[in-house]
Amino acid sequence: MKTSMRLTVWMLLFFTVYANCQSKMVLIKGGEYIPLYGRDSTKVKVKNFYIDVYPVTNQEFVTFVKKNPNWKRSKTIRLFADSSYLSNWKSDTELNEHQKEKSPITNVSWFAAKNYCENQGKRLPTVDEWEYVAMANKTMPDARTLKNYNKFILSWYEKPKTYNQEIGSTFENYWKVYDLHGLVWEWTSDFNSVLITGESRKDVDTDSDLFCGSAAVNATDLMNYAAFMRYAIRGSLKAKYTMKNLGFRCVKDEK
Amino acid sequence: MKIFKTLCVLFIASSIFTSCKNEEKKALAYTDTSEIYIKGTMDAVLTSPPFVPAPIGDRTAKKLIVNMEIIEKEGTMSDGVTYIYWTFGGSVPGSFIRTRVGDLVEFTLSNHPDNKLPHNIDMHAVTGPGGGATSSFVAPGHSKTFSFKTLNPGLYVYHCATAPVGMHIANGMYGLILVEPEGGLPKVDKEYYIMQGDFYTKGDNGAKGLQPFDMTKAVKEDADYVVFNGKVGALTGNKAITANVGETVRLYVGNGGPNLTSSFHVIGEIFDKVHIEGGSLINENVQTTSIPAGGSVIVEFKVEVPGTFIIVDHAIFRAFNKGALAMLKVSGEDNKKLYSGVRQEGIYHPEGGTIQTMPENDQKEMVVNSKEKPLAQKIADGKQLYMTTCFACHQSEGQGIPNAFPPLAKSDYLNADVKRAIGIVLNGKTGEITINGKKYNSVMTKQTLSDSEIADVLTYVYNSWGNNKTNVTVNQVKEAKK
Numbered sequence: 169m170k171t172s173m174r175l176t177v178w179m180l181l182f183f184t185v186y187a188n189c190q191s192k193m194v195l196i197k198g199g200e201y202i203p204l205y206g207r208d209s210t211k212v213k214v215k216n217f218y219i220d221v222y223p224v225t226n227q228e229f230v231t232f233v234k235k236n237p238n239w240k241r242s243k244t245i246r247l248f249a250d251s252s253y254l255s256n257w258k259s260d261t262e263l264n265e266h267q268k269e270k271s272p273i274t275n276v277s278w279f280a281a282k283n284y285c286e287n288q289g290k291r292l293p294t295v296d297e298w299e300y301v302a303m304a305n306k307t308m309p310d311a312r313t314l315k316n317y318n319k320f321i322l323s324w325y326e327k328p329k330t331y332n333q334e335i336g337s338t339f340e341n342y343w344k345v346y347d348l349h350g351l352v353w354e355w356t357s358d359f360n361s362v363l364i365t366g367e368s369r370k371d372v373d374t375d376s377d378l379f380c381g382s383a384a385v386n387a388t389d390l391m392n393y394a395a396f397m398r399y400a401i402r403g404s405l406k407a408k409y410t411m412k413n414l415g416f417r418c419v420k421d422e423k
Numbered sequence: 424m425k426i427f428k429t430l431c432v433l434f435i436a437s438s439i440f441t442s443c444k445n446e447e448k449k450a451l452a453y454t455d456t457s458e459i460y461i462k463g464t465m466d467a468v469l470t471s472p473p474f475v476p477a478p479i480g481d482r483t484a485k486k487l488i489v490n491m492e493i494i495e496k497e498g499t500m501s502d503g504v505t506y507i508y509w510t511f512g513g514s515v516p517g518s519f520i521r522t523r524v525g526d527l528v529e530f531t532l533s534n535h536p537d538n539k540l541p542h543n544i545d546m547h548a549v550t551g552p553g554g555g556a557t558s559s560f561v562a563p564g565h566s567k568t569f570s571f572k573t574l575n576p577g578l579y580v581y582h583c584a585t586a587p588v589g590m591h592i593a594n595g596m597y598g599l600i601l602v603e604p605e606g607g608l609p610k611v612d613k614e615y616y617i618m619q620g621d622f623y624t625k626g627d628n629g630a631k632g633l634q635p636f637d638m639t640k641a642v643k644e645d646a647d648y649v650v651f652n653g654k655v656g657a658l659t660g661n662k663a664i665t666a667n668v669g670e671t672v673r674l675y676v677g678n679g680g681p682n683l684t685s686s687f688h689v690i691g692e693i694f695d696k697v698h699i700e701g702g703s704l705i706n707e708n709v710q711t712t713s714i715p716a717g718g719s720v721i722v723e724f725k726v727e728v729p730g731t732f733i734i735v736d737h738a739i740f741r742a743f744n745k746g747a748l749a750m751l752k753v754s755g756e757d758n759k760k761l762y763s764g765v766r767q768e769g770i771y772h773p774e775g776g777t778i779q780t781m782p783e784n785d786q787k788e789m790v791v792n793s794k795e796k797p798l799a800q801k802i803a804d805g806k807q808l809y810m811t812t813c814f815a816c817h818q819s820e821g822q823g824i825p826n827a828f829p830p831l832a833k834s835d836y837l838n839a840d841v842k843r844a845i846g847i848v849l850n851g852k853t854g855e856i857t858i859n860g861k862k863y864n865s866v867m868t869k870q871t872l873s874d875s876e877i878a879d880v881l882t883y884v885y886n887s888w889g890n891n892k893t894n895v896t897v898n899q900v901k902e903a904k905k
Contacts, residue, residue: 252536252564275564323635325539326507328495353539393638396586397540404541404562404585411564412536 191228193218193420194344201300201310204395214300219293220417222335222346223354224284227269229276232284234261239280246408249277253410270334272352272415278407281355281416290418292357295402297419299395302349304342311342312395321394324350331413355416359402456574459484459525466490467528469518472652473615473664475675476521479603484525491518491531493561493583493596495538500622500648501655501746503631508653509583509594511544515653516618516679517581517598522548522573524602529570530555536564541585546571547717548579548600556584576604578701578719580677589681593623593641595653597679599719604703611723612670618677619685619714619736619747620653621646628745644682649741651734651749658734658749666726668755671695673723680716686737687712687720689751691730696723711737726753728762768827768865796875798882798894805883808876813884816867821888827865829858832888841885841893845903848877874900 195218200211233239233254240260244253254275258264276284278292285291293301305311312318324330331352338350348354405414464486468476494513500506511517522528532544541562545554549571558569583596599618623641624634628648640647651658658664666672678685688711697709701719706712714720726732734749735742742748757764796804810819813831817823821832831837836858837844851869855862872880878895885893 250565322638326635328497328507328539329537393587393590400586401541401562404560409562409565411562413539413563 515595663750
C-alpha cells in the first residue's frame, strides 16, 4: 500500500515535471531602445525573440540536475561554480524543507544557467534583451520615466529575502512576463559587457564604472538610480559566482 | 680678476645650494612613511560606536588584518520608525578601525549572502585608486581582500562607493578609520566615536512604520532625520556617553553626510583642542567646529564640572527637530568656583523694585461662589489649580527647589500661620524667610486667583504632604483682604 502510494505520488510529480519541462514562453516584438548606458544617438536594436514568462524554479532545476549529474553540487568543477553553488539544498538532488518548489532557483553560476538553457534548446538573454522587456510596466512597453515604476524597483532593494517568494508573485508586465522586478536578480549572457567594453559613459574610462566617478556623471534622476543597481550587480559578478538573490530565465530566437 | 670673482660667487652659491639640498634630503628621509619597517602581524580589534579600540601606544608598525562584514538589515530610526540600514559591521556608523602610520593593512570585505546588492569600500586613509573601491567591489555571498599602507596620520572617513553612491551612503554605509602618528596620540581619559548622518525617508520626520529611502528628497538635500550614530537618541538617556569630573575627553567625530555639513558643538564646553578636519593642525579654544560631509574632526576637552552636556549640530533645528542631539554625562563634585549653578533667582523689574502686578481679572469676583464647597471637592479643584499655577516652582510633591523655592511639604512656616499664607498668595512675597531651618531669599509674585480659588488651592496644600489639614474658607480669604 505504502509503495503504491509512493508510486502514484512519484508518477504525479513526474507528470507535472514533464508537463512543465518546456516552460511557458511569450513572443517579444523587437524594436529600438536607448539603454541606460547610451545616449540619444546610440539606439540599440533588439530582434524578435521568445522569453520565459517566469524565472526558472527550484523544481525545474532539480529535474535538470537529476538529468545532468555533472551539475550536481558535489560534482561541479569549482571553475564553473563557486562553493556556494546550490549550497542551500539538502543534498545533491533534494531541496531543503524551507525551499519552495515554485520559488526561483538561486545560487547558480552563469555556467550552470547557460547550460540549463542550452539543454532546453534556449539561451540566456542578452543584457539588451533583458532590459528591453524589463522596461515595461503593466500597461506600457517603456515605463522607465514613470515615478511609480522606478519606486517599485527601488523599494525591492529594501525588501529582505524575496528569493523565498514564489514565481508569479509580482506583476505581469506589458509583454505578459512576470517577476522581472521584485523577486531576484537574473543572469544575462553578456552580464559584464557594459563595464568591459566601457563604450558608454562619457568622460570615464572602463573600470571607473565601479566606483563613484561614473555614477556621478549621468545619474541624477530616479530612473538611472533604479537601473544603476542592476548594472552594479552585474558588474560585481564573475561567471562562476553564485548568489542567494540571483536566478535566471531563458530566451529563444524567433524562427 | 673678474673671472676669479665670478668663480668665487659661483662657488659660494653652489655650496649654499648643495647644503640646502642635503637638508631637504634629510627631512624627506624622516617623513617618508612609506619606508616604515613592518614588524609582525596582528588582528585588528574593531568596535561598534560609541566605543573605540585601545590606543596603539608605542607599538611598531605591523601587518594589520582587518575583517569587515557588510550587512543589510532593518533597524530603528526613532520611536516607531524603522529603516533598512546598509552597514559596515552591523552598526551605523560602521566599526571603528584603529591603525598607526606605517601599518600594512590587509583588508577583507565580506558581503553577507542575504544581501541584495554589491558593495565596496572607499577609505579616505588609502593612497590608491578609488581609496580601495576598485579592489573591494564585492557581490553578495563573496569577499574581497586588498592591502594598503597607511602613509598619513589622521582621522579618516570610509564609505561605500558603489553606484548609486549617494544611496549607499544615505543608508548608513560610512565609518571612521584612525591612523595614529608614531608613538600614538597623547593619552586621554575617555575616548568616544560619534558620527553624524542625514537620512531621507518617504514619510516625514515622525511618520511611523518602515520608512523607505526617498531618492527625490536626497537629491534635494531635504533631510527628514539628522542624527548621531544612525538613529534618534542613540546617545541620550542611559545610552549617553560618560566621563568623570577632571577627566579629559577625546571625541572622534565623523560626518557621513551624504549632504549636510555639521556645525559640531558641545553645549557648555569649549574644545581645548581641535584637530581640524581630522588632520595634524591643532586649533585651541574652539566653540563650534565644522565637519564637512565625508570629513572628520578630533576634539579634546577637560570636563571640569558635573552635569549633562548636550552634543548638537548647531544648525539648531537639526538638533531639536531632526534628532542631531547626543549627551555626555559628567559625574563628580560640583566646583562652585567654576560654575555656581543657580545662585539667586529674581524678577527683573524695569519699572523699579516693587512687586510686579499681574493684571487683575474683575470678572472672577463676579462668579465667586460664596457657599462653601465640600472639602473633597475643594481639594480636587485645588489640586488642578496647583498643577497649573504653583507646580513650576513648588514642584509636584511640594518639595520646592533647594536654595531657590521653599518647600510646601511639611513646612513649619506654612503650618504656623494660615492668615500669613493667604496673604502671601494674595499679595506675593519677597525677602528672606526661614523654612524648616533653611533660608530662602526669592520672589513670589502676587497671584491672580479668585477668593474661592485661593481657598481651594491652599486647602489642597494644607491637606497634602504631611501638612496640618487646615480647611481654608472663602471667608478667611475675604477676611485677609481687609
